[in-house]
Amino acid sequence: MxxxxxxxxxxxxxxxxxxxxxxxxxxxxxxxxxxxxxxxxxxxxxxxxxxxxxxxxxxxxxxxxxxxxxxxxxxxxxxxxxxxxxxxxxxxxPETLDPIKAFEIAVTADKFDCIVAVKYASMLWLSPKEVQGIIELGYLMAAAYILDNARAFSEITLAMILRHKDCYLPLADKDVGLVDIVPWKVFYFLEERRNQMRTKLQKILLDGASDAGTDDHCNCSCGWSSQHGFAYMKLLQKEELGPLQTLSTTISGVLEKLENMNDPTIPRGWVPCSYRWHGDPGYRRRRKSRLDDFKKGNGLCIDCVRSSTTAAKQICRTKH
Ligand SMILES: [Zn+2]
Ligand SMILES: [Zn+2]
Structure with missing residues (x-):
């Protein structure tokens, strides 16, 4: 090179x-x-x-x-x-490096068989924090793969899942030079994990519709649950958070919207009845707890990427 x-x-x-x-x-x-x-x-x-x-x-x-x-x-x-x-x-x-430079150093360290020696220096370079472009993240991911840094690999692939909404195939272009380094499995895993995360987010979005209950009790005369559920669905529509609409934005973008979303607006003129269990549905509190749970997810496991799909169960350094 x-x-x-x-x-x-x-x-x-x-x-x-x-x-x-x-x-x-x-x-x-x-x-x-x-x-x-x-x-x-x-x-x-x-x-x-x-x-x-x-x-x-x-x-x-x-x-x-x-x-x-x-x-x-x-x-x-x-x-x-x-x-x-x-x-x-x-x-x-250097304390900071362009992703492509970090990649070139990883390739060089691999060629000269001294990966262990760059372990600590590379920790500074393998942070995806300031890196936005998918190709740059790809170089960083490949560097973490070569240097066998399980934590960085997980953090970088998580950033690739959260911050990219389009196809991952440009990463496999011959000119980019990653397919000679990382197995094709990575691209399938990225797509699979992103789909799983999108589905989980959709569930969080829909869970909010039942925060005020699902069935109106026989002692309720105001249609509390239906009024709130309907208002919530209208809010999702207004925020462009329908299933197809979320496909055209990144998962990070959807998360940001969800974190800042207001409570649904109940139609003017509607008056709740005096049923004793009517109270604040706690939309934000419940949503925050669901999102906190969602954010605990890791990126890809380097050991699963490295191993053969038919191999006996191996030890995974990344929790999943
Ligand atoms: Zn009622
Ligand atoms: Zn694993």
């Missing part, structure tokens, strides 16, 4: 380890990164083999000047950040 488009001079050296015995010459623009071979060997099986006795890169590492290692096909930006992490250069490791 040679995506280095930096205009950084090929003669300047990024001194990650000032007295490092190796200079990696990376990418088509030949970014020069000075590192310590023993640090890379400790963190990465790939570098351990490369700088071992069986490869030319491992010879003459104790010379007077650092040995240059050519890596023309690698991503210079990603490898530089990775080397900073491995050398504990936290002063230059």
């Amino acid at each position: 040679a995506t280095d488009n930096s205009d950084q001079s090929s003669t300047s050296v990024a001194e990650i380890a000032t007295n490092g015995n190796v200079i990696l010459v990376v990418g088509p623009h030949q970014r020069r990164i000075q590192v310590c071979s023993s640090v890379l060997k400790n963190a990465s099986k790939y570098f351990n083999a490369m700088f071992g006795p069986h490869f030319s890169e491992g010879q003459d590492l104790r010379g007077d000047s650092p040995k240059e290692i050519s890596m023309p096909d690698d991503d210079a930006n990603a490898l530089e950040i990775l080397c900073n992490i491995l050398h504990l250069r936290n002063d230059v490791v």
Whole structure:
């Protein structure tokens, strides 16, 4: 993955380890990164083999000047950040990263077999909080998948379910490059979970219609339940929260509407009778409790995505 488009001079050296015995010459623009071979060997099986006795890169590492290692096909930006992490250069490791950069670093860490070493640094990058676009969320999801971060994978896929109303298939476009990394199952799971959540939301919407009761009692002469139920359905209509209307908005959008929705307006001129059990239906209180329950749901389970559908029951790190 040679995506280095930096205009950084090929003669300047990024001194990650000032007295490092190796200079990696990376990418088509030949970014020069000075590192310590023993640090890379400790963190990465790939570098351990490369700088071992069986490869030319491992010879003459104790010379007077650092040995240059050519890596023309690698991503210079990603490898530089990775080397900073491995050398504990936290002063230059970015706290935030574009999702695609996080993805490229995850791919690079996977290639060099040092995923464990980036575990803590990557926790900062894998937050879906500020990420809105589905493709960007897709890159973040793939990064969490590569880095085997179950919690981030669940949070990111939940954001993909809540914040996206359209088809997930653009994520599978060859140009995006995710289908080579994550299994197709993810896209089915996303669609399935979104459908389940939409159905649960519809149930919450309809549950409100019976908050004032379902049958008018024989001692009630004012049609309390029917009046309230009818007013509630009219409110849903006004708020454009019918089953088909909610399909054209995101689940987050529906949740926001529900959280801010007023109580139904009972027709003017209607007077309740004196039946003793008529009281406030508590629309908001009941709805809040249903929504709180709804929001406890997690995103996708990385272990179910990773496992074969016919495999024996495995341990799932995400509750579901
Ligand atoms: Zn009544
Ligand atoms: Zn699972």
